[in-house]
Every structure is written in structure tokens, then in C-alpha cells.
Amino acid sequence: MKRYAYIGCLGFIAVITTEFGVIGILPQVAEHYNISIDKAGYLLSAFALIIALTGPFMTLLTSGFDRKKIMLTAIFMFLITGFVSSFSPPFWLLMLVRILPAFLQPVYIATALSVAVSEADHGQKNELMGIVFNGVAIAMVTTVPFATWAAGLWSWEYSFMIQTLVSLAALIVIYFLLPSMPVKEKKSYGNQIRILKQTPFVFSTLTNFFMITAWFSTYSYFADYLNKAKGMDPSMVSYMLLLFGIIGVFANGAAGKMLNRNVAGTTAVFLSGTLIIPLLLYVSDGNIWATITVIGIWGSLYSPSFLNASTYMISSAPDSLEFANSLATSFGNLGVTLGTTIGGWVIVTKGVEYTPWIGFVFGLLAFLMMALKEMSEKRSRVVSTCEN
Secondary structure, eight states, X not given: OHHHHHHHHHHHHHHHHHHHTTGGGHHXXXXXXXXXXXXXXXXXXXXXXXXXXXXXXXXXXXXXXXXXXXXXXXXXXXXXXXXXXXXXXXXXXXXXXXXXXXXXXXXXXXXXXXXXXXXXXXXXXXXXXXXHHHHHHHHHHTHHHHHHXXXXXXXXXXXXXXXHHHHHHHHHHHHHXXXXXXXXXXXXXXXXXXXGGOHHHHHHHHHHHHHHHHHHHHHXXXXXXXXXXXXXXHHHHHHHHHHHHHHHHHHHXXXXXXXXXXXXXXXXXXXXXXXXXXXXXXXXXXXXXXXXXXXXXXXXXXXXXXXXXXXHHHTTOTTOHHHHHHHHXXXXXXXXXXXXXXXXXXXXXXXGGGHHHHHHHHHHHHHHHHHHHHHHHHHHHHHHHHHO
């Protein structure tokens, strides 16, 4: 039922606006608190680390609860975060309220995806998941650049005010338009964690991890990179985020349809951006129009990354949708943490212009994991054929 997918998408917009809305304002936050840019990056990496460490466990613990109540609770936590953060509290408190909703972020995503495909035919599932994940691209084209623009026009606190309003809208829509959805049959923990013993699933998980690490080593410092490496002011950066997101919306829709036909091939196509974009950014140098073109290509290849990563992992564990999704979210955010951390270290020690090359290295590792997964699956098919 597409209505459920669109409701999940709206909540995803709130989630992404809160998690990634800080990317465009990290330089202002660093200046306000008189800290380095890599320390300001903890607002993103700490959030992602909590998700990485607790995501699967929280999803297992909440798997028996009414799905509507889970989604409402999660979005309410995001609302509280935006509200408190908008008052520019001490940095330790800002960090604390930032990480609290992180405990429920993977729970929300896994639940929203499960709700979206709950009444769908098998052939529609990837497309409906694509609608939910379009929340990432829509946030990149609307709320994230708007929050960055507002921060540049007034102050960084306005970015968090916008996050609060988006969360409030999502909370209202879920409360009034989503029916109560109690879990009819709770799967045992043993049945769900069994997928961790499957070699193809392990390689798909590592593919996800390296893929997201590759993208976020540069994307986490998008504003800082465009400012220092490409000479763009905050206003221009907000326009680039807008362009990034507009193209991403279309890319996400295309990826959803492509995944219905070939999951591995689609994942490889978009993953190729981790190798292509560093080269194009280097070649574009200081040419503004060339840089804008590269940013457009960057947005088209990056935006479906979470959708591709989740679908790629689920394809290896079709009977454990929610748990596999939570692991995809968890390892994806572990990738966000590692990418942000390494990117921050490179900025401090070498310079922001070197961050895309981190993505190049991790992109190669992701392709290696895809190859190993394919080899593992072929070996399993050969063994199965011989036994029969």
C-alpha cells in the first residue's frame, strides 16, 4: 500500500534532516563553540556510532511492539532533539540530545520499511522501499539545504528549528493517518540472528560498510570541502546541496526500479561513483561550472546509497527483513562514523582537498566484498548441485 510508504518517507525526511542537517552548519558550529572542524564532526559521527552499536539490538527488542507506537516514539525523540538544540546549549548537552534519538533511528527505518511492504506483492517491494528511502533524497533537496540557507542568513540555531518543525509534521501525519499495527507473530531472536552465519550476508554487510564509509569521508564535510577546496561561500554551498538533492530524488526513483531487475548490478553502478567522483573533483579544479556538473553527478550516484546497501543486504536474507534492515542501518552508520572520523583526521593533518581519495580506497574495498560475495554464492550453488 503506497500510502504507508509515503508516510514512512515523511518520517524518514525528519530522521535525515536531523542526522545530516548538521553537515551544512559544521563550520558555524565549530566557530560558535571555538572548536576544530573535526571535533564539530562528532555531532555526526557520535550519532552514527550509537546507531552502529545499538541498532540491531534495539530492533530485536522492539520487534514485538505495535509498529505505529514505535514510529511515533522515534519521531518524538527527534523532535525533542531539534527543540533543545535550537537554544544553542553547552556543547556537551548538544552532543547528549543529538545521540538520544540515535538509539531509535534504525528502529524507525526498519519499522517504516516493514510497514511499507506489509501488504505488497513481491514484485513491488523494492519500489515501495525506494519510496521510503526517497526521504533521504527529498531531505537533501528541501530541508537540509533550506536549513543550511537559514543558518547562513541568520544563525546556525535556525537549522535546528527547521528540524523540529519537520519532526512535528511527521509526528502529526503518523498519528492521524497510520492505523494501529500490532505485530501478529513475533519471530524468535534465534531465527533472526541466524543470518549472521551466512557467508554471502557477511560479505554484503561489509560491502555496505565500505560503501558508506567511502561516500561519507567527503560528504560529511561537504560544506567545508566546497568552501576551502572550491572557494564557495555558505550561500553557494546551500545551492549546491539543493542541486545535490534535486538530482538525488530522481536517482532514488530510478534506483528503486533498477533494483527490481538486478540488485547486484544496480549496486555496482552507483558504487562506481566512489571511484569516479574523486577523479572528476580533481580534474574540475577551480572551474566553477565543471565543479557544479561534478556535484550533479555526485548527487545522482550518492543518493541511492542507503537504498542500494539495504536492498543488497536484504537480498541475502529475504526472510529476516526487519533485522537485516537494522543491520544495514547499523553498519551503514558505522561507515558514516568511520568516514567522518578519517575525513576529519585527513582535514586536520593534510587538508580537506584530500578527503575524496579516502572514498576511492574504500570504494575499491566495497567492490572487493561484492566480488567475494558472488564467489561465495557460486561456490554454494556448486556444492548444492553436487549434493543433489
